[in-house]
Amino acid sequence: DAGVTQSPTHLIKTRGQQVTLRCSPKSGHDTVSWYQQALGQGPQFIFQYYEEEERQRGNFPDRFSGHQFPNYSSELNVNALLLGDSALYLCASSLTGDNNEQFFGPGTRLTVL
Amino acid sequence: RKEVEQDPGPFNVPEGATVAFNCTYSNSASQSFFWYRQDCRKEPKLLMSVYSSGNEDGRFTAQLNRASQYISLLIRDSKLSDSATYLCVVNRNNAGNMLTFGGGTRLMVKP
Numbered sequence: 001d002a003g004v005t006q007s008p009t010h011l012i013k014t015r016g017q018q019v020t021l022r023c024s025p026k027s028g029h030d031t032v033s034w035y036q037q038a039l040g041q042g043p044q045f046i047f048q049y050y051e052e053e054e055r056q057r058g059n060f061p062d063r064f065s066g067h068q069f070p071n072y073s074s075e076l077n078v079n080a081l082l083l084g085d086s087a088l089y090l091c092a093s094s095l096t097g098d099n100n101e102q103f104f105g106p107g108t109r110l111t112v113l
Numbered sequence: 114r115k116e117v118e119q120d121p122g123p124f125n126v127p128e129g130a131t132v133a134f135n136c137t138y139s140n141s142a143s144q145s146f147f148w149y150r151q152d153c154r155k156e157p158k159l160l161m162s163v164y165s166s167g168n169e170d171g172r173f174t175a176q177l178n179r180a181s182q183y184i185s186l187l188i189r190d191s192k193l194s195d196s197a198t199y200l201c202v203v204n205r206n207n208a209g210n211m212l213t214f215g216g217g218t219r220l221m222v223k224p
Contacts, residue, residue: 031210042117042200042214043157056211090156094210099145102212104156 002027004093004105012111013081021076021108025093031055032074033102034066037088049074050096078110086112116140117215119201125221130191134218136184136201143213145204146177148186150197151217157200160186191222 005024013019025032031050035043045058049068068074072093078085088109092102119136126132138146146163161168163175163184174187184201201215 033211035212035214040121040216042216043212045211045213048211058211092212097210099204100210101159102210104158106156 004091004103006089006091006105006108008108009106010109010111012113014113015081015083017081017112018077018079019081019110021078021089021091021110022073023075023091023093023105024073025091026103029093029095029103030072031094031096031100032068032072033092033094034074034076035090035092035104036060037090037107039087043090046076081112083112086110114139115216116213117201117203119215119218121216121218123219123221125223126191127223128191128193130222131187131189132191132220133188134186134199134201134220136186136215138182138184138201138203138213140203140205140213141182142205143182143203146184147202147204147212148173148175148184149200149202149214151200152197157214160199188220191220193222193224196220196222 033048034046037043048056052068063079088107090107091105094100094102148160149157150160151157163177167176172189176185198217200217
């Protein structure tokens with residue numbers, strides 16, 4: 001049973017560019033959450049998708065957007081990249097419900113130059 | 114003020130030592146509490162949930178004090194393999210399973 005997978009593993013972009021990160025949830029999971037983890041910090045919640053809609057959103061600007069597909073996989077898009085967007089982007093999947101465990105993928109490390 | 118606060122450490126302890134981590138949270142609406150472990154350059158993984166009655170899993174004991182909004186993790190008989198960052202996490206269940214992480218406490222266990 002494959003766990004949460006993310007692609008790509010690493011990515012280097014320049015300021016102003018756009019990036020798309022991808023996530024496939026653990027088999028049987030229907031909810032995907034995205035987190036940003038800056039170096040030396042804990043992960044910060046970006047948003048959560050369920051039934052192809054954004055259900056919750058953290059304190060991130062509109063440059064951060066996402067999508068969930070009918071097969072529950074998800075994308076995170078970031079426009080107009082800033083140096084401060086350099087971070088590890090983590091995807092977590094779970095079954096819908098308030099207290100179900102979230103399983104994290106290995107993350108995509110984004111570097112913005 | 115951060116919603117979840119932890120001492121960043123590092124805590125440098127010898128093998129076999131007992132070490133305790135503390136965490137405070139500011140949102141009294143928080144409903145669920147967890148400790149996650151994160152190895153260097155890896156993803157966080159759930160270590161244990163934390164209940165008001167306290168819970169134990171082998172060498173690990175977690176405690177929650179709702180009145181003081183305080184969470185603790187005790188590790189007994191530290192092993193080299195316990196070296197990692199320990200993340201205190203709260204979940205305001207009325208916010209649809211959105212996890213709020215502390216900044217993490219780094220533990221280094223030395224021979």
